[in-house]
Structures are given as structure tokens and as C-alpha cells.
Amino acid sequence: MNITKKDVDSLNAVVTVEIQKDDYAQKVNDILNNYRKSANIPGFRKGHVPMGMVRKQYGKAVLVEEVNKLLQDNLGKFLTEEKLEVLGNPLPKNEQDIDWDGEDFSFQFDLGLAPDFDVKLQGRKNITQYKVVADDEMIDNQVKTIRKQYGKLINKQEVEAGDEITGTFTSDEKEMEQKTTFETEVVKGKSQLKAILGAKPGDVIELKTKNLFADEHQNTRYLGVSQEEAKGLDITVKLTLEEVNARELAEMDQELFDKLFGPGVVTSEEALRQKIKEDAESQFVQQSDQKLLNDVVDSAIENTKFDLPEEFLQRWIQVSGEKELTDEEAQAEWERSEKGLRYQLIEAKLRKDNNLEITFEELKSYASDMIRAQMAQFGQTNPTDEEVEGIVARIMANQDEVRRMSEQLGTNKMLDFYKENAKLKTKEVNYETFIKEAYA
Incomplete structure (x- = not known):
């Protein structure tokens, strides 16, 4: 067996693998002999089938399989030993021209080679490395959220600013029926907020979805529409008000601190x-x-x-x-x-x-x-x-x-x-x- 590489250019090469009869003949004969011992062909006792018949029936298939095994094993070994940095896999170049009735075979493969280069990390522009800090406003909002989460719910009969309301949004146009809970603080539209304030459980309120919430993504959360539909949604929906609650903020005391972080961690x-x-x-x-x-x-x-x-x-x-x-x-x-x-x-x-x-x-x-x-x-x-x-x-x-x-x-x-x-x-x-x- 002989393997050679010819460079086409710095990024492409052709590898030629030449396989002679001596490379595969013994292995093929051994396999055919085993086939002969186990073959069950009518008219012949097991193990006494003529080798010519076995070779005629199985010879080419065994030859092709063994030559391909040799080819793949030795091609892979060659690429490793030569330390070739190959992109993708070798592509057969002349597989349609192989004459499997012959005894010696020559296979060619195209290779794509990795380029030689130096990495340039530092360009003309500086890359921004952000240091993100939690400012007072964020911490204030987080403290407020915690106090709400651990506070008490107080049921009410009329909506006021800052209340939490539960209801069902419906729309025939969008086949919508979405039960949801939100605070009045997330309502952006002044006319929509005015319609909600003062409402009572059981009331049905008509609302425009355009500018209803401070962020269009909230249309997905509260109205149940897809992200695609949420953007620029402009329809009329009905909100059937079911429940109104105010949240009494939890006290900033040791009981709250212990609930959050465990006994004595925060004091x-x-x-x-x-x-x-x-x-x-x-x-x-x-x-x-x-x-x-x-x-x-x-x-x-x-x-x-x-x-x-x-x-x-x-x-x-x-x-x-x-x-x-x-x-x-x-x-x-x-x-x-x-x-x-x-x-x-x-x-x-x-x-x-x-x-x-x-x-x-x-x-x-x-x-x-x-x-x-x-x-x-x-x-x-x-x-x-x-x-x-x-x-x-x-x-x-x-x-x-x-x-x-x-x-x-x-x-x-x-x-x-x-x-x-x-x-x-x-x-x-x-x-x-x-x-x-x-x-x-």
C-alpha cells in the first residue's frame, strides 16, 4: 500500500491511496474460507461447497468490504501521522472510476486544509466590559416587591391606585379568554386606568390594548397572546373584574429577615x-x-x-x-x-x-x-x-x-x-x- 499527498494550493490537497492485491488477498481468502465452511447451499454437504462457487457468489462483496476497511483505516492513520489539520472529511474524487474486477486499486480524495494564521484579538476599537451595579432605585423596588410578597392581602370592593386585580380578558376577534392578575401600576394608558379605577367585582370594562401596559411584552403575560401578536396589538378587549385586593406591606423586622435568609443571617x-x-x-x-x-x-x-x-x-x-x-x-x-x-x-x-x-x-x-x-x-x-x-x-x-x-x-x-x-x-x-x- 502506498499513500501520497499532492498540494493543490495552501488550502486544498489530493491524497492518493494505492492498494495492491497483496494488501487484501489473504484476508479475503480467509473470509471466503469461513463462508465455505458455513455455507448451506442445496446439493452440497455443509463445508464441501466448491470454492469457485463461493467466490462467484460472495467474492466481490467481500473484496469491496475489505478494501474499503483498509482504505478508511490507513487513510485516517495517514492524516494523523502527517498531522494534517483537515476541515470536514476527505471527499472521494474518483470513486465512479474504480474497476472492482481488477486486482490493484487507486483511490483519490480531495482534502480541505485548515489555514495558517495569527489571531488578532486587539482591533482598533476597545470592547466594552460592562460592570452592572444595583442602584438605589432597583434596591428600593426589590425591597418593595419583597414586602408585598410577604405582606397580607386585604380584599376590597372597589379598585384604587396600587391595588391588585384579578379578572378575565375576553375578545371575540382574537378568541381570547385569559384569566389574569395584575397591579394597576402596570397600566400605562391614562384612559384605560381611569376606566379601571373605581370598578367593582362583577363589572365588565372595555379597554383598548394599544398602550394598555407599560411594555408590549406584557400583552403576552396578561392577555395570553403570542409574542408576535403582542407587538403593536390594537384591539378592544373586555375585562370582567372578579376580585380586588390591596397588599399590606410586611414589616421590616427580624421575622421577615429570617424568612428570607434564615435565622440571624440578616439583622x-x-x-x-x-x-x-x-x-x-x-x-x-x-x-x-x-x-x-x-x-x-x-x-x-x-x-x-x-x-x-x-x-x-x-x-x-x-x-x-x-x-x-x-x-x-x-x-x-x-x-x-x-x-x-x-x-x-x-x-x-x-x-x-x-x-x-x-x-x-x-x-x-x-x-x-x-x-x-x-x-x-x-x-x-x-x-x-x-x-x-x-x-x-x-x-x-x-x-x-x-x-x-x-x-x-x-x-x-x-x-x-x-x-x-x-x-x-x-x-x-x-x-x-x-x-x-x-x-x-
Whole structure:
């Protein structure tokens, strides 16, 4: 057997695999002899079927199967030994021309090769790294929400500002019948609010949906329409009022603090506000990190220039799925996947060049930290090492869990690397500003 590679250009090559009779003959003969021993053919005793008949009936099928096994095994070994960074899979070039009645075979495969490039993380523009803080307004609103949640409901017979009302929205036009509960504070339209204030249980109120709520997305929550319908919804609905309640706010005392965080964890309103701030900002870090990661990825793709074997990859996309795609479908799929492929190559190079690969010990340590944090949430603050190690062992035996943790740890490593090496500028904002700027 002989395997050679010929470069077409820096991104494309052709591999030729030459297989001679000596490479497969013994294996084919062994298989046919086993067939002969077990073949059950009328007119012949088992094990006494003439080899010529066995070869005529099974020979070509066995030959094709064994040659293809040799081909795939040795082609894969060649690519590994030559350390070729191949994109997609080798594509047969001359499979229609193979003469299976011959003894020697020559197979050719097109290869798409990964480009050689340097990653450019730092472009001309700084990337914004948001530091999201919980401002006084947010903390005030959270305190108010908590006090409402743990306060008392007082039933009323007439709606006043700030009350909580329960009723059913109906509309023949939209075939709507949605029971819901909301506070008068979420009503934006002045005319709609005027119609609701003073209403009593049993009243039927006609309301325009345009500008009914402060946010159009609330149409989905309170009216039960789809997200598509919620945008710009402008119909008349009827609200049948069923119940009116006022919420008496819970007292800011130790009883409330203990309900929220456990006995003695928080002992004052100031400490409560600080705890709310810390918890909120901890959650904000995850969102701002995800935004940073997305922006760095986009910047790296934009600033790191390299060519790809596009024609080869489109052909590979065309034939690699369960159903062969048309030229137009393959082109469209390539356009959808090109950005992702470029980042895969960029990330792989960064991991290799900067020793960012994940080790088994790092994965075990990550799993251990995760388990301890989860146990702490349920009050187990001091588990023994044996307890934790036992759980980690079970997790590490689950391939799906290992894959999930590897992805999480890998993302964390890349994020830390980007924070140290990308061109960043820090901007401190409140959550509302972050949402407007990050997801405009």
C-alpha cells in the first residue's frame, strides 16, 4: 500500500491511496474460507461447497468490504501521522472510476486544509466590559416587591391606585379568554386606568390594548397572546373584574429577615439592602460576561483574516448530511455556518498556543467546587471530602455531565483569557442602561 499527498494550493490537497492485491488477498481468502465452511447451499454437504462457487457468489462483496476497511483505516492513520489539520472529511474524487474486477486499486480524495494564521484579538476599537451595579432605585423596588410578597392581602370592593386585580380578558376577534392578575401600576394608558379605577367585582370594562401596559411584552403575560401578536396589538378587549385586593406591606423586622435568609443571617434593613445588592450584582456578572464573550468573539472574527477552502467545504456540506443538498441549499448552509467555523479555528488556535486545554484534574476540581456550592445552597456548608469525592466520581462516570462541565469550564477559561488579553474598556452602568445598550 502506498499513500501520497499532492498540494493543490495552501488550502486544498489530493491524497492518493494505492492498494495492491497483496494488501487484501489473504484476508479475503480467509473470509471466503469461513463462508465455505458455513455455507448451506442445496446439493452440497455443509463445508464441501466448491470454492469457485463461493467466490462467484460472495467474492466481490467481500473484496469491496475489505478494501474499503483498509482504505478508511490507513487513510485516517495517514492524516494523523502527517498531522494534517483537515476541515470536514476527505471527499472521494474518483470513486465512479474504480474497476472492482481488477486486482490493484487507486483511490483519490480531495482534502480541505485548515489555514495558517495569527489571531488578532486587539482591533482598533476597545470592547466594552460592562460592570452592572444595583442602584438605589432597583434596591428600593426589590425591597418593595419583597414586602408585598410577604405582606397580607386585604380584599376590597372597589379598585384604587396600587391595588391588585384579578379578572378575565375576553375578545371575540382574537378568541381570547385569559384569566389574569395584575397591579394597576402596570397600566400605562391614562384612559384605560381611569376606566379601571373605581370598578367593582362583577363589572365588565372595555379597554383598548394599544398602550394598555407599560411594555408590549406584557400583552403576552396578561392577555395570553403570542409574542408576535403582542407587538403593536390594537384591539378592544373586555375585562370582567372578579376580585380586588390591596397588599399590606410586611414589616421590616427580624421575622421577615429570617424568612428570607434564615435565622440571624440578616439583622437590619441596611444589611438586607446590602444582601440584595450583592445577590443582584452577582447575577449581573453572568450577563455582562456573556455579553463580553459575544463581543470579543465578533471582534476576533472581524480582525483575524484568513482564507478558507470554501468550494471544498460547500461540496462537503452538500453530501455530508442524511440527504444530499442542492447547490443553492449548500451555499445557504455555508453562509450560515461560516462564522461559526471561523471562530472554532480561532478558539482552537488560542487554546493550543496558550495552554488553555482542559486537564482531567481541572475538570475534577471544577466538579468538586460545583458540588460544594450546590450543597451549601441546601444548608450543607461543611460536607466531608469523602462525600464530595463520591458525588464527583458518579458525575465523572456520566459522559453527558462530563461534556457539559467541559464546555462550561472551557468557556470560563476562554473568558478569563479574553479579559487579560483583549482590548477592553470598563463601563459602570445600572441594569436598565445595560439592557438598553447591550441588547438594543
